Amino acid sequence: MKLTNTLMAIAAIAVMGFSTSAMASGGGAHLKHAEIDVTNQEQLRRGLTVFTDVCMGCHSAKYITYRGLMAYPELGLTREEVDELRGDRSLMSGMISDMTPEDATSSYGKYPPDLSLIVPGRRGGADYVYSLMTGFEHDPAGKVPDGNYNAVYPGNRIAMPDPLSWLDHDEADTAELEQQAHDVSAFLAFIGDPHQNERRAIGCWVVGFLLLLTLVLWRLKVEVWKDVKH
Amino acid sequence: MIEKLMKTQLFAWVDRRTGAEAIIKSQLTEYPAPKNLNYMWNFGSLALLMLVLQIVTGIFLVMYYKPSAEATFGGFTVAFDSVERIMRDINFGWLIRYMHAVGASMFFFVVYLHMGRGMYYGSFKEPRELLWIIGVVILLIMQGAAFFGYLLPWGQMSFWGATVITNLFGAIPVLGDFVTQLLVGGFAIGDPTLNRFFSLHYLFPLLLVAIVGGHVHALHVVHSNNPDGIDLHKPEEMIPFHPYYTIKDAFGVAFFLTIYAYIVFFNPQFAGYFIEVDNYVPANNLSTPAHIAPVWYLTPWYTILRSFESKLIGVLAMGGSLAILFLLPFLCKSAVRSARFRPVYQIMVIMFFIDVIILGYCGHSAPTPTLKIVGQLSTAYYFLFFVALPFLPKFEKTKPVPEGI
Numbered sequence: 053m054k055l056t057n058t059l060m061a062i063a064a065i066a067v068m069g070f071s072t073s074a075m076a077s078g079g080g081a082h083l084k085h086a087e088i089d090v091t092n093q094e095q096l097r098r099g100l101t102v103f104t105d106v107c108m109g110c111h112s113a114k115y116i117t118y119r120g121l122m123a124y125p126e127l128g129l130t131r132e133e134v135d136e137l138r139g140d141r142s143l144m145s146g147m148i149s150d151m152t153p154e155d156a157t158s159s160y161g162k163y164p165p166d167l168s169l170i171v172p173g174r175r176g177g178a179d180y181v182y183s184l185m186t187g188f189e190h191d192p193a194g195k196v197p198d199g200n201y202n203a204v205y206p207g208n209r210i211a212m213p214d215p216l217s218w219l220d221h222d223e224a225d226t227a228e229l230e231q232q233a234h235d236v237s238a239f240l241a242f243i244g245d246p247h248q249n250e251r252r253a254i255g256c257w258v259v260g261f262l263l264l265l266t267l268v269l270w271r272l273k274v275e276v277w278k279d280v281k282h
Numbered sequence: 283m284i285e286k287l288m289k290t291q292l293f294a295w296v297d298r299r300t301g302a303e304a305i306i307k308s309q310l311t312e313y314p315a316p317k318n319l320n321y322m323w324n325f326g327s328l329a330l331l332m333l334v335l336q337i338v339t340g341i342f343l344v345m346y347y348k349p350s351a352e353a354t355f356g357g358f359t360v361a362f363d364s365v366e367r368i369m370r371d372i373n374f375g376w377l378i379r380y381m382h383a384v385g386a387s388m389f390f391f392v393v394y395l396h397m398g399r400g401m402y403y404g405s406f407k408e409p410r411e412l413l414w415i416i417g418v419v420i421l422l423i424m425q426g427a428a429f430f431g432y433l434l435p436w437g438q439m440s441f442w443g444a445t446v447i448t449n450l451f452g453a454i455p456v457l458g459d460f461v462t463q464l465l466v467g468g469f470a471i472g473d474p475t476l477n478r479f480f481s482l483h484y485l486f487p488l489l490l491v492a493i494v495g496g497h498v499h500a501l502h503v504v505h506s507n508n509p510d511g512i513d514l515h516k517p518e519e520m521i522p523f524h525p526y527y528t529i530k531d532a533f534g535v536a537f538f539l540t541i542y543a544y545i546v547f548f549n550p551q552f553a554g555y556f557i558e559v560d561n562y563v564p565a566n567n568l569s570t571p572a573h574i575a576p577v578w579y580l581t582p583w584y585t586i587l588r589s590f591e592s593k594l595i596g597v598l599a600m601g602g603s604l605a606i607l608f609l610l611p612f613l614c615k616s617a618v619r620s621a622r623f624r625p626v627y628q629i630m631v632i633m634f635f636i637d638v639i640i641l642g643y644c645g646h647s648a649p650t651p652t653l654k655i656v657g658q659l660s661t662a663y664y665f666l667f668f669v670a671l672p673f674l675p676k677f678e679k680t681k682p683v684p685e686g687i
Contacts (some may be wrong), residue, residue: 114356115366166356173562247376255547262540269533276529
C-alpha cells in the first residue's frame, strides 16, 4: 500500500510538473489573455466577418469549406449568407484567398500561412493570435520599419503588415480594435478544431457514465472480495 | 455466470473438440493468484486494454489515412490533409483519432507503471527472468511503433523528429550510412520514408500481439509475484483469478477509462505533451523548429543521448540504457525479491524512478547549460543504479521476510 501511494504521488507530481511547465513555455513575450467563447455565435460570426474582410486578403483556411461553414451549428449560417460569402467559388471549395502565392511572395517576401490550424499550431493558441493582432509597435531600436515590428512575434520582425491598423490608432478606437482581435481569435480557435463543442458536450456524458460504472464496479469488487481474509 | 454457461450442451460440444473447460479452469476459475496483490497489479490488464484500443482505433484510422508526402495547396501534403479530413469531415473521426493519439501516451503511462511495479517488488527475479525479458522486448517494439506512428501526420515535429532519430544510425561505424538510407529509403526523409514507416507502424502492433501472448503465457507458467515477493505454497494464500481478479481488473479498467475519456474529450493535446503544438504545422524541410523534442515517453532516452558530446557514444549510451534492462534479472543478485524488505534497494529504486522522470523533463525542455548538467548527472545515476545492483547483497541488511501472507 505504501508503494502505491509513493508511486501515485510521483505520478501526480510528474503530471503537475508537466502541465505547469507547458503553460510557462509560451515563448518570448508575455501574451495577453484573449476573451473568447467558441460557443458564442455572435462572437464567432463577428470573427468570421473579420476573417473574410481582413485576413482572407492574403490568408486561406483551406480546411474550412463553404459547405462546412453552413454545417457548423455554432455559426448558424444560412445558404444565402454562405452564397454571398463564396461568390463564384464552389460550395465544396475551402476558404482560399484570392492572393496567389507568387503575388504574396513578391509583395511580402513569404507566403502567408494557412490559418485553419493557426490556434492549435502556435504556443499560446488564441492568446497568441490576439496578442499578435494588438502587438504592433514602433521598434524601440528604430531598425524595423513601422508595421513590421511586433512585440510578440518571435524575432519581432513580422512580414504581415499590421492587419487591424493597430499601430498609432486613435484612442477612441481601442475598444473596437480589441474587440475585432478577440473575435477573430475566437473564430480561428473554433476552426482549429470545429468539433470541440460537440466533443465537450459528449464528453460530459461519457465521463459521467464512466464515473457511475466505476462506482458500481467498485462496490461489486468490495462485495466479491468481502470473504477474502487478510 | 461462467459455471452456468459451462453446463450448457453447446459448451459441451465445443469442449469435446477444444478442451475449453480445462483451459477456462486452469487459466481463470482455478488459476491461483496471491490474495494480497495491491492495485499496482492492475496495470498489466490496463496495458492489454490499451493495446487492443490502439489496434482497433488504428484500423479505423487507416480506412481514411493516406500515406503520401505529395504536396497539396498551401504547403500541406496528402498525408496531412487526410488526417485533417479525419478530424473534420469523417463522422466521429476526431474521436477515433484523439483516442489513438492520447492512447499512445496512456499506453506508455500504464506500461511504465507496470515496469516500475515489477522493479520495486522484484517481479523480474527467479523464476520470472524470461517474463521480464519478454516485457522489455515489448517495450522496445512499442517505442518503435510509437516512433513510426509519429511520422504519419507529416507535421513539423513528425518530420524533424524522424530526421534526428534516423540520423542517429549514421553514427554506427562502417554500416551507418547504409542503415540510415535503408531506414529512410533515400538520402533525406521523404515520401519513401513515410510509406515504409506506415508499413512498419502496421507491422509492429501485430508483433506486439504475438509477443504479449508469450508474455501472458510465461506469466501463467510461473504465476504472479506478490508485494511481499515470497513464494506462496499454502492454498489459503491463493484465490482463483476469476471472479476475484476479473472484478478487480474490471474496476481498474473503469477507473482508468474515466481518466482516459476525460483527457480525450476535454484536453486531448494535454498542453502539447500528447500532441505537440509544432505538429499542427505541416512538415517543411526548409524550416527547422526552434526546439525539437520527442513525445514525453521517449524523452528520458533522448536526454541520455544528448548527455554526451560524441554522437557515437551518445547513441551507444542510449542503446545501452535500454539494453541494460535485459540484464536486470542477472544484475540483481539479492535472494529477497520485494523492496519492502530491502532498505537500500528501496531507496535506490525510488531514486531511479525519480531519476527517469528528471531525465524525461530534461529531454522535453529546450537545452540549457544547467539542464545539461542535470541530465548528465541523471544519466550517470541511471547506469550507476544497474552497476551497483550486483554489489548490494554484500552490505545490504535485508529485513526478515515473512513466512506467508
